[in-house]
Amino acid sequence: MVEEVIGLEQVNAGTKKYRPRLELFSATVKSFVSNKAAVIGAVITFIYFAIAIIDTVAPSVFGIPSGEYTDLGYYSKHISPVETFGIFSPGTSHGFKYLLGGTIFNYPLLPAMFASLKFDLGYSVLIVGVGALVGSAIGVTAGYLGRWADEFMMRVTDVFFSVPFLILAIAFSTIFGHDMLSAVYALLIIWWPIYARLSRSLALSTKSLNYVEAATAAGSSKVRNIFYHVFPNVLSPIFVQISLDLGSIILIFATLSFLGITNLPYSFPELGALISDGDNFVTSFIPLPGFHLIWWPLIIPGFFLLIFTVSINLFGDGMRDALDPKLRK
């Protein structure tokens, strides 16, 4: 006992100050950086977010004024009759805007994809953020209170998990009509149960730990216990879940547009809608001599989406490994 105390003082009196939180943090960062795939994923994710932010703040950077995304609005204002004759293919010399060619109505594909990020990423972050906040608040409270609150929450989340997410999203978005916001509302409603379940299980394992009991013994109230002692300790797995979920939510969001549930106008900058525009060229293609398949309006936006989902998954996996001390070398 005495020796232990002396040992601690020696550490404190040493040249290097003993700062456990900082050390833990730097170990986490070190572990993350050593994972090359995760770093690449993080960098690409960062680039996507940067594009989305730049396109929101200064849309003219990418050569397209904002607010002209309706179907014929852009078409009539910016495209001369000569240009409507054909859809530009990628790499032809029509300037940076047409670097990746044009899509339906010869709308430039590259700026459309960049512009779509602000909707896709923006709404995905909103949905996951709100879902994580609400869900984990509900989950931690239910897990900590236990008994009927816990039972009730579990039964409610059971119902949400009993239907595939895509079907639920389709069903809920039809309540709010058929536009992009309806999909957002629908996903906001159905995305909290994942976090409620996750944080409940974490709260259950945390609440029986000694330090929470110590806090209770020291006179900490239930509310204080929940938000001050239990909540911070369930945060890191929730952050991992958030990063992985961003990948799935953007997919579901794009799928809803693709299926026509959100009923977006032609060439609206949303990745699912862009892919849906592109499929017209493929399914109506007749292989006559002299005709070439216009594949890029379909393939390129999908690939753009794929790169993001792969990156964010790599990033999330890397973060999970880095935050889990058991996996650290």
Add this chain to the structure above:
Amino acid sequence: MELKYFIIRRALVIIPTLMGLTILTFLLLWAYGPNLVAAGFESEKYHNVAAALAAQGFNFSDPIGTYFSYLAHLFTGNWGTINQPISAKTLTAVEIFFPNTIQLAIAATIVSVIIAIPLGTYIGARPNSPADQAGRIFSLSGYALPAFWLAYVLIILFGKKVGVVPYLNIFPYDGNGSLNVSSPIFNNFHVSTPTHILLIDALIAGDIPLFESAFMHLILPVATLTYGILAGILRFIRAGMVDASNQEFVKTARAKGVPEKTVIKKHIRKNALLPTVTVLGLLVSSLLGGVVTVEYVFDYLGIGYLAVYTAEATQVWGILVLTFIFGIILMITNLIVDVIYAFLDPRIRY
């Protein structure tokens, strides 16, 4: 505990979830409002919407009473009518479209299990080898790929009339549209009779060219669905293999001189496949989600196709009933999975 009692107890757990699902869909119905709900019940025959609804026992100022009439409608199959994609009673539409989805789902499950078990065994027995890395990338892409986009990539590569490479345009992709619908086995809605499963119906009618055509039509949808499910199973089998190969009995088997092949097959794989059964429920969930997009892209007349078109036209009875049906399928699958697992692993029952 005996298996019998385990099954009964597990089946009883479904009841609250089922009740919850009826409440959830009822909340949806309430949110749609009287006009949309009445649209499924030939409301033009009545003076006004309220009268049309009253004839069905719905009253939008009495939630409790309406909930019970809704339950009665739900469980007796009185699901109103829809206009899109076919003009029929919702019950009829589900009846004739559902078997096609079963055909697609079963085909995808069989193909992915056939591929996943040997591949997972191979990869799991060689952790951190190049094959394992490739498997990891494959699993990751399975999660990250937009299923509808993959479907179009396959269409461009292999689709008949679309193929970029001339000799690759093999498989038709345009659903039942390009089938020989003049064949007498098709009903008014271009769905085959009597079982509504095209492959079986073609065999019953003895129409071999139709069977071949139906089989070719299945290949691209099944390939798209399989890709997503396969990634999930593969990841799980691999983890199970790595887990199982660290067990003591594996070391014992190797120490007593059991050949490596037998160790992998009998000692490791048998134990690795056991927990894999539990993810099957999860896979059915992703399968049901995947069915929606795949059927939409390939114009495949199944309940996923039905769900998209009813939702696009906001036909509430179609949406409510399909949400309910998808939920029930998932619940029953989870029940079956749990029972199988309890049967395979007696520890679960206690």
